[in-house]
Each structure stands twice: as structure tokens, then as C-alpha cells.
Amino acid sequence: MRYMDSNLNRKAVVIGAGIAGIASAIRLRAMGFDTVVFEKNPYPGGKLSELRREGFRFDRGPSLFTLPELVTGLFGLFGEDWRDHFSYQRLDNVCRYFFQDGKVLNAWSDPERFAAEAYAVTGEPSGHILRYLAAAERLYNLTSEVFIFSPFLKPAMLFRPEYLKVLVNLHRLDAFTSLHDRNMGSFIKNEMVCIFDRFATYNGSDPYRAPATLKMISHLEHNTGAFFPEGGMYRITGALYELAVRQGVSFRFNNQVCQVVTDSRGRATGVNAQDGFEPAGVVVSDADTGAIYGALLPEKLLKRPVRTGDLSSSAMIFYWAIGRRFPELDVHNILFSGDYRKEFRYLFSNGMIFDDPTIYIFVSSRQVPGDAPEGAENWFVMVNAPVDSGQDWTLMRERVRETVIRKINRFLATDIKSHIMFEDHLDPRGIMAQTSSLQGALYGLSSNGRLAAFRRHPNKRRRIPGLYFAGGSVHPGGGIPLCLSSAQIVASEIQEDLR
Ligand SMILES: Cc1cc2nc3c(=O)[nH]c(=O)nc-3n(C[C@H](O)[C@H](O)[C@H](O)COP(=O)(O)OP(=O)(O)OC[C@H]3O[C@@H](n4cnc5c(N)ncnc54)[C@H](O)[C@@H]3O)c2cc1C
Numbered sequence: 070m071r072y073m074d075s076n077l078n079r080k081a082v083v084i085g086a087g088i089a090g091i092a093s094a095i096r097l098r099a100m101g102f103d104t105v106v107f108e109k110n111p112y113p114g115g116k117l118s119e120l121r122r123e124g125f126r127f128d129r130g131p132s133l134f135t136l137p138e139l140v141t142g143l144f145g146l147f148g149e150d151w152r153d154h155f156s157y158q159r160l161d162n163v164c165r166y167f168f169q170d171g172k173v174l175n176a177w178s179d180p181e182r183f184a185a186e187a188y189a190v191t192g193e194p195s196g197h198i199l200r201y202l203a204a205a206e207r208l209y210n211l212t213s214e215v216f217i218f219s220p221f222l223k224p225a226m227l228f229r230p231e232y233l234k235v236l237v238n239l240h241r242l243d244a245f246t247s248l249h250d251r252n253m254g255s256f257i258k259n260e261m262v263c264i265f266d267r268f269a270t271y272n273g274s275d276p277y278r279a280p281a282t283l284k285m286i287s288h289l290e291h292n293t294g295a296f297f298p299e300g301g302m303y304r305i306t307g308a309l310y311e312l313a314v315r316q317g318v319s320f321r322f323n324n325q326v327c328q329v330v331t332d333s334r335g336r337a338t339g340v341n342a343q344d345g346f347e348p349a350g351v352v353v354s355d356a357d358t359g360a361i362y363g364a365l366l367p368e369k370l371l372k373r374p375v376r377t378g379d380l381s382s383s384a385m386i387f388y389w390a391i392g393r394r395f396p397e398l399d400v401h402n403i404l405f406s407g408d409y410r411k412e413f414r415y416l417f418s419n420g421m422i423f424d425d426p427t428i429y430i431f432v433s434s435r436q437v438p439g440d441a442p443e444g445a446e447n448w449f450v451m452v453n454a455p456v457d458s459g460q461d462w463t464l465m466r467e468r469v470r471e472t473v474i475r476k477i478n479r480f481l482a483t484d485i486k487s488h489i490m491f492e493d494h495l496d497p498r499g500i501m502a503q504t505s506s507l508q509g510a511l512y513g514l515s516s517n518g519r520l521a522a523f524r525r526h527p528n529k530r531r532r533i534p535g536l537y538f539a540g541g542s543v544h545p546g547g548g549i550p551l552c553l554s555s556a557q558i559v560a561s562e563i564q565e566d567l568r
Contacts, residue, residue, distance in 0.1 A: 079103055082340050082349040084326045084365075087115030087504065088549055089539040090355030091309045092143060092556035094318045099146035100560065102351065104318045107342045109325035114306035115355075115504045116511070116541075117549065120388060120493060125447045126440045127388045128302040129495065130511075131549055132401065132431040132449065133271070135289040137296050139553040140305055147316055155308040157298040158436070163290050165399040167480050168260055169407045175399070176264065180291050193258040201255050201265065205288035211238055212285065217551060220528055220558050221544045243281035244519050249410075251281035263409050267427075270453060272547055273381025273512040275413045280519050289550075297400065297436045305549065329354070329365050329536060337535035353559055355540040358526045359507025366533070379524065381512035381547060382416050383456045383497035385469055389448040390441070390490040397481060398446075400435045404428040404480050416455050417517065422469050426452040428476060445490070450477075456508035457497040466496055512547025513540075522546075528558045537562060 081097045083090045086108035097104045112118060116130035137157050144151035163176045163183075174190045177183040180202050184195035214231040226232055235242070243251060252265045266276035268286040276283075289295075298304040314320070321344070328341040329352055339348035354361050406412045406427040415423040431449040434441035441447045452469060477485045497509025507513075514525055526543040529536070539555040541547030 078350045080349045081105070081351040081353065082107065082326075082347055083353045083355060084329075084340065084361075085115065085355035085505075085540070086110075086113040086310070086320060086322075087355045087540055087552070088117050088306060088309070089541070089552035089556050090115070090353070091306070091313055092553050093353045093355065093537075093539045093559050095143050095146065095309065095313050095316065096556055096560035097351065097353070097563070098313065098316050098318050100564065105347060105349075106313075106318060106320045107324045107326045107340065107347070108320060108322050109505070110503065111322050113310045113320065113322075114303065116500070116506075117302065117306045118503075119301065119303035122493070123390065123491065124442045125390045125445070126301060126303075126433075126437075127447050127449055127493075128431070128433055129386075129388075131302055132433070133290075134296045134298060134302065134305070134549065135293065136550040136553075137298075139550050139557075140309065143309060143553075144312060147312075149312070151308075154311065155298065155304060157296045160295045160297055160400060160436075162399050162401075163295045164401040164403055166260070166264060167402065167404045168263075169405065172260065173397075174260065174264075176291070178291065178294055183291060187261060191258040191260045193256055193261045197256055198261065201284070202287060202291050205284045205286075206292050208241065208243065208282065209285040209288045211235060211241060212282070216522060217545045217554055218557070220562060221522075221525070243284065246281045248276040248279050248281045248283050251284060252276070260405075263405055266409060267403070269516070270382065272516055272551075273383075273510065274516040274521075275382075275417045277410060277413055278417070278517040279521070280516065283516060295401075297433075299437070301433050301437050301440060326356070326365060329361070329367075329533075331367055331533065335533055337533060351535060351537065351563055353537045353539055357504070357506045357510075357513065357540070357542040358538060359542060360505045361538075379514050379517075379521075380456045380508055380510040381515040383454045383500060383509040383511055384451050384495070385422065385454040385466060385497075386495045387448075387450040387470065387473065388493040388495075389450060389485075390492070391446040391448050391485075392444075392488045392490045394444060394446055395432075395481060395483075398430060398432055398435070400432055402430040402432070404430070404476060412453070416453055417515075420455040420458055420460060422452055422454050422465060424472060425476070426469070426472065428452055428473055430477075454497055454509075456510050457501060458508065462496045462498050466494060507542070511541075513542030514546070516546075528555060529562050534566075 081102040081104045083094045083106040118129045120127040141151035166174045184198040188195045252262045269276035269279045326340045326342045330339045337352040412423040415421045429451045500509040537559045539559045545551045
């Protein structure tokens with residue numbers, strides 16, 4: 070690396086052991102770097118962590134797993150066979166949807182079966198769904214290489230064939246219509262509009278504002294598939310952490326980085342952590358950029374203020390140990406709001422949770438029997454929440470808990486309170502405290518607006534050579550696959566700088 074002090078040039082520091090931080094460390098190690106990861110928590114994984122209590126195990130954050138090859142591919146960097154360390158299954162039923170009028174619809178991973186069931190339950194012609202999913206696939210194939218798997222907006226790349234293909238097909242990106250409007254034009258039944266609008270929430274966005282380009286997310290779930298790791302979502306963290314350790318990456322837990330140290334020309338030369346200065350020729354930050362610009366970078370380097378309105382949504386989650394089984398639920402379940410538009414207005418305009426929120430219930434013990442004792446279930450009950458801007462979360466949690474309980478009782482004809490053996494919870498303030506995410510946003514910036522993708526922080530900045538950015542708050546965005554892609558992009562940027 071041209072600009073580095075020679076004794077530092079094979080030393081790398083990663084700030085944060087979120088999934089992108091671990092993946093970056095693995096890639097750096099595979100490139101021959103002596104790699105150290107600093108993590109302020111006592112455990113790896115950041116948002117992708119778990120909770121164990123009284124015989125129950127809960128995945129704390131992500132529950133939906135797509136593009137598993139981005140995980141398994143990391144083992145191949147060292148010639149290891151991923152099957153020796155990690156396994157996963159394709160889900161037959163991607164999600165079970167419950168509607169206010171009592172309709173229940175299984176979104177089968179097989180598109181033909183899903184379309185047939187959708188017709189039987191809602192009356193939506195199957196052809197509409199199959200045509201939509203085919204269009205989503207075309208859009209994904211056209212854009213993913215550019216928007217997801219490449220560094221963004223690099224002039225040198227504009228002449229690569231995949232960029233040229235996007236440029237000549239700009240009109241096909243569907244960026245000038247909102248996802249909701251596209252779905253209104255594609256389906257005749259409100260249930261299907263809601264199901265396909267919901268994909269905007271996969272990166273914390275509002276379907277009434279986000280571009281219809283996001284419809285490509287439905288391709289991932291319905292065409293390429295939704296998966297589930299054996300042992301639960303936390304196995305993704307566990308397997309990658311173990312791989313990193315096996316290959317010689319060192320982790321320093323309970324060790325917060327308080328400053329990225331730069332030399333007189335602004336080059337990153339290491340970090341100041343709780344246990345002192347750690348020199349490095351390469352520093353990769355997996356910390357939320359909102360946090361790193363606020364605290365870790367020297368004053369003189371550019372500050373990038375992020376507006377609350379640009380951030381993705383957050384979440385309010387109840388982890389319930391349920392003392393009986395509910396066969397009417399699958400692994401992923403959605404109880405829709407009666408007024409989806411109003412729910413998003415509350416989230417993104419009023420900074421509140423709507424009185425009739427859409428409820429997501431994730432029961433991993435359906436797939437991993439050991440996650441709950443015999444005859445019991447582990448419920449992860451989540452509603453979308455606004456980011457933290459000083460709301461009274463204790464009050465809001467009490468109110469939302471009662472609303473959620475009432476709604477579950479109505480949808481499942483039960484008295485759910487009487488089955489809760491114990492509970493834990495997480496709100497935007499807690500997410501912020503646990504992972505340093507700006508205002509508790511789940512996915513960094515939202516995609517609300519046509520130009521949102523262009524506002525994401527790049528994976529490196531020329532003003533700060535030697536410092537690279539991975540994770541959900543930078544390009545290409547939040548969610549496990551995109552975070553893993555950011556690590557891949559960071560590695561390719563470092564490789565390029567080494568030449
Ligand atoms: C409730 C919830 C549900 C979600 N659902 C899904 C889903 O179903 N599917 C999906 O794909 N994605 C989902 N996501 C999003 C996904 O979890 C994230 O996009 C992804 O895990 C973020 O990974 P990351 O590498 O950016 O880092 P994070 O997980 O944000 O971790 C960053 C790490 O850096 C550490 N850190 C920060 N600053 C410092 C510092 N100064 N010094 C040392 N350490 C520091 C933090 O402690 C943390 O461990 C969900 C997220 C949440 C919270």
C-alpha cells in the first residue's frame with residue numbers, strides 16, 4: 070500500500086463485530102492482514118445476536134435469511150468446506166399472512182403454489198403474481214451487480230458492461246413510481262398490495278415513498294428463496310466468528326474504540342481504544358456512520374449530518390416465552406394492520422406507533438425445536454417503530470403491549486397474556502445502546518425517495534485514506550446480505566489500494 074508506513078502495512082483494525090465487521094475481518098485475514106476486531110460489547114454479532122433464558126433461546130434481531138451463499142462463500146476463502154460448520158434449510162412457507170377479516174394466506178416459496186393459494190384465498194389472479202415476480206427477477210438481474218455488489222458511483226466503473234446496461238435501461242428501474250403505486254397497478258386485491266408493499270420494510274422504508282425499484286426484494290424471498298440456519302439465526306454470527314478465530318483474527322471484547330487516529334495528512338494510522346492505541350495501516354469501521362462522524366473522527370474531517378427523516382424505521386420487540394404451542398402459526402407470521410397507509414404516516418411523519426400496527430411474530434422453535442422447552446414456544450413479537458427522537462418509550466411500550474395483546478387475542482382467538490411465562494423487550498433506545506445505531510435505526514438510511522440510494526455513505530472516502538466503511542449504514546445498505554456485500558466491496562477497495 071503506497072501510503073503506508075512499512076511496518077503497519079499488513080496490520081488491520083476493524084471497529085465493531087457486527088456481521089459486516091466479522092466478514093471484513095475474515096476477508097482481511099484471507100488477504101494476509103494481521104487483523105484485530107474491537108467490539109464494545111462482550112459478545113460478537115451486534116444486531117445479529119441472541120438471548121437465552123430459562124430454557125428458551127431467542128434471536129434478538131434479524132429473522133429472515135436470504136442469499137446464504139454470501140455467508141458460505143467466506144469459508145471458501147481459506148479452502149474450508151462450509152458444510153463442516155454451518156447448515157441451513159430452505160423454508161417451504163416464507164410467511165403466513167393474517168388479515169383483519171380472518172383470511173389467512175401462506176406465501177409458499179414455490180411461486181406457482183403461492184400464486185394458486187393467493188387466488189384461492191383472495192381472488193387475485195395467479196397470473197398477476199407470477200408476472201410481478203418475473204418482473205422483480207428481471208429488475209434484480211439488471212441492477213444487483215451495480216447497486217448491491219459493486220462500489221457505488223465510481224467514475225472508472227461507469228464503462229463496465231453492467232453499468233452501461235443499467236444506464237441504457239434506466240427507465241426499467243421503476244424509480245419514478247412508489248412501490249405502493251406500482252403494487253396498486255399490479256394487483257386488484259388489497260391483500261396482495263399489502264403483502265408486496267411490506268417488502269419496503271425489509272430495509273426500513275415506507276412503501277408510499279420508496280421507489281418501486283424495491284420490488285426486487287420480493288424476488289429474493291419468492292424466487293431465490295428464504296432460508297433458515299440450523300440452530301437459529303445466531304448461527305450465522307457463530308459460524309463466521311468461529312471461522313475468523315480459527316483463521317487467526319483476534320477479537321477484543323468490552324473494548325470500545327473512542328477515536329480513529331490520523332496523521333498530519335489525514336491518513337488513518339490506527340485507533341485509540343479503551344485499552345490504548347492500536348496502530349494499523351488499514352482501519353475498517355463497522356460502526357454506524359452516524360456514530361463515527363459524531364464521535365470517532367477528528368473534528369477537522371468532514372462531518373456528515375444525517376437527518377432523522379432520512380433514517381430507516383426502528384422496531385419495538387417483545388420476546389415472549391409462551392407456555393403452549395400455537396399450531397396456527399408458522400415460523401414467520403404477519404398480522405396486518407387495517408390501515409397500512411396510516412401506519413407508515415405514524416412512523417415516518419408523526420414519530421409514533423400506530424394504534425393498529427402490523428404485528429410480526431417469529432417463532433424459531435418451529436424450525437429449531439431446542440429453542441423452547443417441550444410444549445412451549447419462543448415468540449419474537451415485533452412492530453415497526455419510529456427512530457428515537459426523545460419519545461417516552463416506557464409509556465409507548467406499555468401502550469403498544471396492550472394493543473398487541475388485544476390484537477393477537479382477536480386474530481388467534483386466545484388469551485395470550487395468560488400464556489406468557491416471562492418476557493424481555495427491546496425498543497429503539499435499547500437498539501441504540503446495544504449497537505450504537507444512530508437513533509436506533511435498523512438499516513441506516515431508508516430508501517424513502519428516488520435518490521436515497523445515492524445518499525448512502527460510500528465504502529471509502531478519499532479525504533481519509535486508510536479508513537474504510539462496512540455495515541448497514543453504508544453502501545449498499547442494511548440487512549444481512551447487503552452488509553456482507555459491503556465487506557466484500559471494502560476488501561476489493563483495499564485490494565485496489567494495495568496495487
Ligand atoms: C430487530 C431487527 C430485525 C432485523 N431483521 C432483519 C432481517 O430479518 N433480515 C436481515 O437481513 N436484516 C435484518 N435486520 C438488519 C440487520 O440485523 C443489520 O442490517 C445487520 O445485522 C447490521 O450489521 P452491521 O455489521 O452493520 O453491524 P451492527 O449489527 O450494527 O453491529 C455494529 C457493531 O459495532 C459495535 N460498535 C459500534 N461502535 C463501536 C466502537 N466505537 N467501538 C467498538 N465497537 C463498536 C457495536 O457494539 C456492534 O456490535 C434487523 C435488525 C434488527 C435490529
